[in-house]
Amino acid sequence: MSKKIPYRFYLSEDQMPKQWYNLRADMKEQPDPLLNPATLQPLKEEDLYPIFCKELAHQEMDSETRYIDIPEEIQEMYKIYRPSPLIRAYNLEKELDTPAKIYYKFEGNNTSGSHKLNSAIAQAYYAKKQGLTSLTTETGAGQWGTALSEACAYFGIPLTVYMVKCSYEQKPFRKAVMQTFDADVIPSPSDTTVVGRKILAENPGTTGSLGCAISEAVEKATTTEGCRYVLGSVLNQVLLHQSVIGLEAKTAMELLEEYPDVVVGCAGGGSNLGGLIAPFMRDKIVDNKNIRIVAVEPASCPSFTRGKYAYDFCDTGMVTPMAKMYTLGSGFIPSANHAGGLRYHGMSPILSKLYHDGLMEAVSYEQTKVFEAAKLFARVETILPAPESSHAIKGAIDEALKCKETGEEKTILFGLTGTGYFDMTAYSAFHDGTMIDYIPTDEDLQKGFDKLPKIDR
Amino acid sequence: MSKKIPYRFYLSEDQMPKQWYNLRADMKEQPDPLLNPATLQPLKEEDLYPIFCKELAHQEMDSETRYIDIPEEIQEMYKIYRPSPLIRAYNLEKELDTPAKIYYKFEGNNTSGSHKLNSAIAQAYYAKKQGLTSLTTETGAGQWGTALSEACAYFGIPLTVYMVKCSYEQKPFRKAVMQTFDADVIPSPSDTTVVGRKILAENPGTTGSLGCAISEAVEKATTTEGCRYVLGSVLNQVLLHQSVIGLEAKTAMELLEEYPDVVVGCAGGGSNLGGLIAPFMRDKIVDNKNIRIVAVEPASCPSFTRGKYAYDFCDTGMVTPMAKMYTLGSGFIPSANHAGGLRYHGMSPILSKLYHDGLMEAVSYEQTKVFEAAKLFARVETILPAPESSHAIKGAIDEALKCKETGEEKTILFGLTGTGYFDMTAYSAFHDGTMIDYIPTDEDLQKGFDKLPKIDR
Numbered sequence: 001m002s003k004k005i006p007y008r009f010y011l012s013e014d015q016m017p018k019q020w021y022n023l024r025a026d027m028k029e030q031p032d033p034l035l036n037p038a039t040l041q042p043l044k045e046e047d048l049y050p051i052f053c054k055e056l057a058h059q060e061m062d063s064e065t066r067y068i069d070i071p072e073e074i075q076e077m078y079k080i081y082r083p084s085p086l087i088r089a090y091n092l093e094k095e096l097d098t099p100a101k102i103y104y105k106f107e108g109n110n111t112s113g114s115h116k117l118n119s120a121i122a123q124a125y126y127a128k129k130q131g132l133t134s135l136t137t138e139t140g141a142g143q144w145g146t147a148l149s150e151a152c153a154y155f156g157i158p159l160t161v162y163m164v165k166c167s168y169e170q171k172p173f174r175k176a177v178m179q180t181f182d183a184d185v186i187p188s189p190s191d192t193t194v195v196g197r198k199i200l201a202e203n204p205g206t207t208g209s210l211g212c213a214i215s216e217a218v219e220k221a222t223t224t225e226g227c228r229y230v231l232g233s234v235l236n237q238v239l240l241h242q243s244v245i246g247l248e249a250k251t252a253m254e255l256l257e258e259y260p261d262v263v264v265g266c267a268g269g270g271s272n273l274g275g276l277i278a279p280f281m282r283d284k285i286v287d288n289k290n291i292r293i294v295a296v297e298p299a300s301c302p303s304f305t306r307g308k309y310a311y312d313f314c315d316t317g318m319v320t321p322m323a324k325m326y327t328l329g330s331g332f333i334p335s336a337n338h339a340g341g342l343r344y345h346g347m348s349p350i351l352s353k354l355y356h357d358g359l360m361e362a363v364s365y366e367q368t369k370v371f372e373a374a375k376l377f378a379r380v381e382t383i384l385p386a387p388e389s390s391h392a393i394k395g396a397i398d399e400a401l402k403c404k405e406t407g408e409e410k411t412i413l414f415g416l417t418g419t420g421y422f423d424m425t426a427y428s429a430f431h432d433g434t435m436i437d438y439i440p441t442d443e444d445l446q447k448g449f450d451k452l453p454k455i456d457r
Numbered sequence: 458m459s460k461k462i463p464y465r466f467y468l469s470e471d472q473m474p475k476q477w478y479n480l481r482a483d484m485k486e487q488p489d490p491l492l493n494p495a496t497l498q499p500l501k502e503e504d505l506y507p508i509f510c511k512e513l514a515h516q517e518m519d520s521e522t523r524y525i526d527i528p529e530e531i532q533e534m535y536k537i538y539r540p541s542p543l544i545r546a547y548n549l550e551k552e553l554d555t556p557a558k559i560y561y562k563f564e565g566n567n568t569s570g571s572h573k574l575n576s577a578i579a580q581a582y583y584a585k586k587q588g589l590t591s592l593t594t595e596t597g598a599g600q601w602g603t604a605l606s607e608a609c610a611y612f613g614i615p616l617t618v619y620m621v622k623c624s625y626e627q628k629p630f631r632k633a634v635m636q637t638f639d640a641d642v643i644p645s646p647s648d649t650t651v652v653g654r655k656i657l658a659e660n661p662g663t664t665g666s667l668g669c670a671i672s673e674a675v676e677k678a679t680t681t682e683g684c685r686y687v688l689g690s691v692l693n694q695v696l697l698h699q700s701v702i703g704l705e706a707k708t709a710m711e712l713l714e715e716y717p718d719v720v721v722g723c724a725g726g727g728s729n730l731g732g733l734i735a736p737f738m739r740d741k742i743v744d745n746k747n748i749r750i751v752a753v754e755p756a757s758c759p760s761f762t763r764g765k766y767a768y769d770f771c772d773t774g775m776v777t778p779m780a781k782m783y784t785l786g787s788g789f790i791p792s793a794n795h796a797g798g799l800r801y802h803g804m805s806p807i808l809s810k811l812y813h814d815g816l817m818e819a820v821s822y823e824q825t826k827v828f829e830a831a832k833l834f835a836r837v838e839t840i841l842p843a844p845e846s847s848h849a850i851k852g853a854i855d856e857a858l859k860c861k862e863t864g865e866e867k868t869i870l871f872g873l874t875g876t877g878y879f880d881m882t883a884y885s886a887f888h889d890g891t892m893i894d895y896i897p898t899d900e901d902l903q904k905g906f907d908k909l910p911k912i913d914r
Contacts, residue, residue: 173881421878424630
């Protein structure tokens with residue numbers, strides 16, 4: 001085992017990216033545009049101003065500017081917790097007895113516990129710069145809410161977080177972290193919004209969903225003076241901000257004289273995957289690099305592998321614009337025993353387009369298999385991974401085992417998005433043998449597809 | 458604000474320490490020896506063999522070897538999560554408007570969430586090397602138990618953890634993390650030991666104490682074939698292993714052309730403080746460096762600031778050797794509303810001796826003041842600190858504010874031992890205003906002092 005390459009490799013501050021990379025500028029075909037749900041016409045930048053602050057609305061629509069400067073203030077906050085390490089998984093390689101070289105980019109070493117902070121900082125900064133006086137968002141597993149709470153506390157903007165009710169109740173400590181950063185955390189659905197009251201009236205016992213929390217947060221933002229909404233995934237702007245992950249990873253690998261044959265990432269709404277793969281996908285598109293990109297998703301929420309590529313609402317309450325994406329239908333809610341995040345019904349329009357065009361692959365795993373991989377990884381690599389991140393671990397392990405069969409010395413890069421400290425209920429269920437796998441039937445999924453908006457574009 | 462010095466500074470792998478530093482070799486006067494409680498005679502190395510594995514018994518007694526090679530296997534595991542960053546607290550400096558330069562060595566970026574892993578790895582390794590087949594330990598706040606679970610899983614040694622019952626019940630997630638690493642976690646006092654059954658019979662409602670859990674773990678180790686006991690603090694061997702913290706910090710500061718005027722660390726049993734200060738205390742003793750060393754402890758468990766320097770048992774059950782140390786009496790249990798660790802009745806004999814000889818200072822703070830500092834720190838530095846670590850933050854802030862008064866541009870280094878993800882109950886209590894400060898009265902303390910063994914040495 002050569003030790004020229006260290007276990008952990010950190011860029012220096014001056015090697016950190018000073019620009020985000022906008023993959024859309026290099027895509028041969030663009031994702032279909034967002035639609036106004038009332039007119040079914042493509043949205044213009046101005047149409048987004050009531051929801052997003054102006055700079056973010058601009059970034060959302062900007063498919064031309066290839067590199068976008070990271071403002072100095074954001075770079076400064078990045079430096080507090082970045083660069084994140086690129087780690088060579090020597091011990092995992094040894095455990096698997098694989099000829100493959102496995103690297104992972106670990107984004108969990110910050111208090112939000114995940115990569116979500118990369119976009120939260122950008123969104124809070126631009127809101128502050130525009131003079132906004134408050135923000136709203138939603139959170140499911142809690143990582144995004146925590147990240148945005150941190151960013152808003154740092155820049156001094158009050159934040160209201162609509163937290164999916166089942167998470168709010170099951171994860172009181174997540175809530176407590178957000179409150180430490182002075183966020184106002186409200187269980188969703190709530191009686192603070194019209195849409196929340198409507199959902200509660202129709203289904204009083206509901207424990208909420210991400211799509212429903214989004215509806216509430218958007219309503220609150222659009223009906224409050226000086227307030228805007230921010231979202232931690234799915235959006236083009238989020239993938240742009242998250243490109244810092246891939247840019248750092250690529251620079252680090254270049255310095256180590258390495259380049260991946262396969263890049264593996266977990267996919268919920270696509271924020272981590274889109275950020276991680278951005279510069280590698282560029283190489284594939286622009287330079288015809290022979291590189292495989294693999295999205296890993298839960299079998300319980302299989303938007304890539306079993307969803308439809310269609311226009312759909314981004315939320316349950318159908319108040320948001322419509323996006324063309326792989327979707328299970330905006331009413332889809334994963335089974336209650338689904339652990340962790342990756343529970344969104346849709347998928348980033350950028351990633352959806354790339355997948356649709358055959359530029360990336362997708363696989364899905366049942367959660368007990370994912371937790372087996374998580375436990376193995378924790379033992380040999382000493383990091384307790386988040387359930388979401390463990391999907392990528394499982395995907396990378398399977399790639400490495402394929403190399404063992406074929407004898408190929410491939411280089412595998414995967415994204416380890418975060419830590420699992422707030423997911424111990426799920427780990428305990430796995431440990432006790434009470435964790436259940438749930439895979440929706442074709443009939444289950446058909447119900448969601450039947451409710452997709454009928455749009456002929 | 459000069460940016461020549463980065464926010465985060467990491468040594469490269471080849472700059473990491475290859476030897477631990479044994480401060481005793483440079484102390485002008487040695488700590489008093491451990492005593493056999495039956496004979497009151499100084500212990501010999503062999504006397505420790507029933508409790509500790511041989512190499513660790515040797516390290517415990519070795520006051521002469523200045524530098525001790527870190528075995529290759531331990532260095533390899535260190536490289537998985539080390540070096541830990543030396544962080545320049547630019548934002549904290551700005552927030553305090555102080556001319557002081559503040560640095561902190563952050564040990565929380567590993568799954569145990571603290572510096573404890575540094576010694577856990579060493580102790581698990583030596584046990585494995587000796588062919589031992591199991592280990593026992595105790596844990597209070599849970600960081601040590603987590604760290605040792607990780608290390609034992611890595612080296613493949615079964616581990617039993619006696620977890621103080623109130624922690625076991627209040628922190629189910631800590632227990633779940635240990636179980637993920639396959640540790641057997643038992644609430645203490647338990648009916649698995651003679652001493653546990655005795656304590657339960659005398660006080661059926663007890664929620665346990667660290668001293669009591671130590672008694673159980675030691676009994677279990679000494680009555681089980683091929684089993685030994687390991688401890689995460691207080692001991693000389695632990696301070697030796699933890700010297701990696703101070704050595705890395707000193708090397709990093711040298712590379713940045715910096716040197717601390719003041720070093721601040723939290724003190725419970727002394728593992729972090731002893732490790733952090735080791736090379737700086739050397740400079741003070743050997744090179745007459747003008748450097749202040751400040752221990753920060755909770756006002757609710759004030760062993761340095763209000764304890765007696767006397768021989769005492771290291772455990773409640775009085776089954777361990779006796780050590781000369783600052784102690785509140787082996788029966789002392791901090792108030793139930795005391796948050797986090799730093800709850801041990803005694804203090805490292807090495808640190809006790811240094812303090813007694815005037816080579817270091819100590820201060821104590823009430824916990825609400827500590828959590829105020831923690832919250833401020835989280836907002837500006839974006840790390841959610843452990844309650845223990847927050848004592849050091851509070852100490853460093855007060856040093857920096859003194860500099861603001863005097864205008865002195867001192868360089869302050871403090872140890873940020875870990876993260877507070879498992880301490881959100883305490884954070885919530887602080888947030889809700891229900892956190893209470895409890896300071897023992899002189900009468901309370903006198904009761905503990907009255908029970909100290911009468912030893913005339």
